[in-house]
Amino acid sequence: MKKTLYTINTVNNFMDIIYKPFGEPFKEQTEGLEIYNIMDDSLLKETLDNGGVNADVCNRMLNYAQAAQSSGADAILTTCTSVNEATKYIKKFIHIPVMNIEEPVADMAVENGKRIGILATLPTSPAAIGRVIKEKAAEQGKEIELLNVVVDGAFNVLCSGDRERHDQMVCEALYKLSEEVDVIAFAQISMSLLKHDEVKVPIYKIGTSGFKKIYSMMK
Structure with missing residues (x-):
């Protein structure tokens, strides 16, 4: 059965350091899995500027997660450790599995x-x-x-x-x-x-x- 995974990424070089070395090989080894990627590098910048996640970061990540869910995602994986508090927050409003990669x-x-x-x-x-x-x-x-x-x-x-x-x-x-x-x-x-x-x-x-x-x- 086909499964669709969305990732949320916070660095603009995510293809080179995340998707190509880890996501793409896993997709190729997993029959029926499709992976789509969302990237917003302002999420990490704002988190660093504030010394942690704030309400704006949480709200933007929730918007991305809701969009992924509406697009047919079966699960969402956040690939940035620094924003894991936001991932924990958005779980309350999403009806599919949501997890931080660490x-x-x-x-x-x-x-x-x-x-x-x-x-x-x-x-x-x-x-x-x-x-x-x-x-x-x-x-x-x-x-x-x-x-x-x-x-x-x-x-x-x-x-x-x-x-x-x-x-x-x-x-x-x-x-x-x-x-x-x-x-x-x-x-x-x-x-x-x-x-x-x-x-x-x-x-x-x-x-x-x-x-x-x-x-x-x-x-």
Whole structure:
């Protein structure tokens, strides 16, 4: 049976860092799945400017979700960690599954570690994924400790097209963080194509796991 997934994206290079490496392969491997993408990069800019989501961001995302639902979507996947509070809000008004893409990463981090490192390149991301991790830990009755690291400037470097420099900046922080925690959760899908050496602790990256989970919710 045909299923239709809509994604909501907040960066204008989402085709290169989200859809082509993760969404398109998943679509090709999943019979009957169609994926459509909505992009509004003002959502992330406004979230960063305000240090978190505000009412305007929530309202615009709700409008996009309602449009997707009206267009025949069977589910909606938000691909930006920083706006996950807005995703949680719009679930109340949408009658199909709605999820933020980092949820499976939060699950895996809680299941496999107590001292959890969160690595990010945007200042709003650690708090956003941290809320999800804490919720998962509470559901499991597990005490955890979070250690947040933000690689300032790396996201802008990536958006400028210099992936090599981005990877160098993030790897430096990654190797240091790996010595201090049980597991590491990458806070953004934009980091998931990072080229790095092997480290001693598990690293959970946002991407395919999110597409798999929202598809299971569609079924």
